[in-house]
Amino acid sequence: MEKRKQEVAWLKGRAQLEILEAQLEPIPDDAVMVKIEEIGICGSDSYFFESGMIGDAALPFPIVLGHECAGTVVEIGSAVTKVKLGERVCLEPGIPCGKCAYCMTGRYNLCQAVDFMAAPPDFHGCLKKYVVHPEKFTFKLPENVSTLEGTMIEPLSVGYHATCRANAGYGKKIIILGAGCIGLMTLMSCRLMGADDITVVDLYENRLEKARELGAKTVICANKKDTVETYLETNPDGADIVFESAGSVATTRQSASLVRPGGNIVLVGNTHGDVPFDFFEIMNKEVDIKCVFRYRNCYQELIDAVSQGLVHPLKVITNEFDFTDVQNAFMTTCRDKQNIIKSIIHVN
Numbered sequence: 001m002e003k004r005k006q007e008v009a010w011l012k013g014r015a016q017l018e019i020l021e022a023q024l025e026p027i028p029d030d031a032v033m034v035k036i037e038e039i040g041i042c043g044s045d046s047y048f049f050e051s052g053m054i055g056d057a058a059l060p061f062p063i064v065l066g067h068e069c070a071g072t073v074v075e076i077g078s079a080v081t082k083v084k085l086g087e088r089v090c091l092e093p094g095i096p097c098g099k100c101a102y103c104m105t106g107r108y109n110l111c112q113a114v115d116f117m118a119a120p121p122d123f124h125g126c127l128k129k130y131v132v133h134p135e136k137f138t139f140k141l142p143e144n145v146s147t148l149e150g151t152m153i154e155p156l157s158v159g160y161h162a163t164c165r166a167n168a169g170y171g172k173k174i175i176i177l178g179a180g181c182i183g184l185m186t187l188m189s190c191r192l193m194g195a196d197d198i199t200v201v202d203l204y205e206n207r208l209e210k211a212r213e214l215g216a217k218t219v220i221c222a223n224k225k226d227t228v229e230t231y232l233e234t235n236p237d238g239a240d241i242v243f244e245s246a247g248s249v250a251t252t253r254q255s256a257s258l259v260r261p262g263g264n265i266v267l268v269g270n271t272h273g274d275v276p277f278d279f280f281e282i283m284n285k286e287v288d289i290k291c292v293f294r295y296r297n298c299y300q301e302l303i304d305a306v307s308q309g310l311v312h313p314l315k316v317i318t319n320e321f322d323f324t325d326v327q328n329a330f331m332t333t334c335r336d337k338q339n340i341i342k343s344i345i346h347v348n
Contacts, residue, residue, distance in 0.1 A: 008127070009066075011059070017327045019326065022128070030080065032077065033075035035072045041330065042066075042067060048118070063118070063123035070147040071348070089140055094115070128347075139300060163190050171197075177227070177254065185316065199216065199239070201227050206339060242255040242259045246269050247270045248269065253276055256285075257281065262286055264288045
């Protein structure tokens with residue numbers, strides 16, 4: 001039998017993407033093959049592309065990036081019962097073992113054996129024409145939800161999981177540090193859960209304008225004003241919830257001064273290096289510090305919310321590219337971080 005092939009964008013070295021032919025994967029009985037329509041470029045994808053590193057070690061080139069995707073089912077395994085040929089779907093990219101204590105208690109995002117697209121140890125991403133994926137983590141899209149919206153369910157899930165961790169909702173006073181893609185997804189998720197007293201902080205006015213459009217009550221440009229002083233002028237007790245979504249040492253440190261006594265600090269961004277955190281201040285306030293690692297049990301809920309018009313993730317997209325232009329897509333996204341919030345690659 002002749003082996004079928006497809007096009008795959010391989011990261012062959014630091015900032016070196018090349019589209020090459022590769023064999024199509026066989027389809028296990030419980031899996032489907034999806035013809036990919038759109039792929040989102042995540043911050044982790046950009047970091048791997050730009051740095052060529054994973055922590056202190058070089059990436060195991062060649063690898064395939066990408067974990068935000070949606071498309072159309074073109075083949076199904078013999079044991080597949082719910083997903084049908086021709087259906088439009090989005091893919092939850094993390095496949096847990098399903099057997100450990102974390103999986104058995106519903107916290108499968110903490111599974112130590114999870115196989116997550118474009119992540120160690122295998123780095124098998126979705127930056128390709130076709131993806132084989134288990135039916136269990138393949139979600140049908142309603143007629144009024146596009147595959148482009150389906151692709152945005154993944155980053156939206158990160159923001160939504162953060163708001164669930166914080167018990168965000170009506171009556172909560174919230175400040176979000178960082179108005180990149182995940183910060184804005186957190187903002188939309190807070191609005192979805194009923195919160196309306198939300199302040200968003202960023203260095204760039206264009207991102208703050210987007211935050212206003214998406215429902216922020218107040219914005220602070222950290223390039224022009226001191227964040228802590230400005231916020232506490234009108235909120236002297238501090239915020240009920242501080243979301244750190246910039247992944248910055250400076251904003252992580254500020255969270256201790258911004259949170260009210262008894263409040264919550266939620267670390268969403270990936271902050272690298274040592275942070276001079278004032279634990280004495282935090283302890284005197286009896287603050288809860290919570291961390292966010294990906295998400296769990298929310299894909300279907302968010303697909304329904306998009307279908308009902310309760311949240312609009314497409315508003316975060318700023319740039320779109322063709323699959324054949326993948327090298328330029330990544331170079332542009334990495335070079336223009338001020339203006340680009342979310343880049344999308346159209347595959348087919």
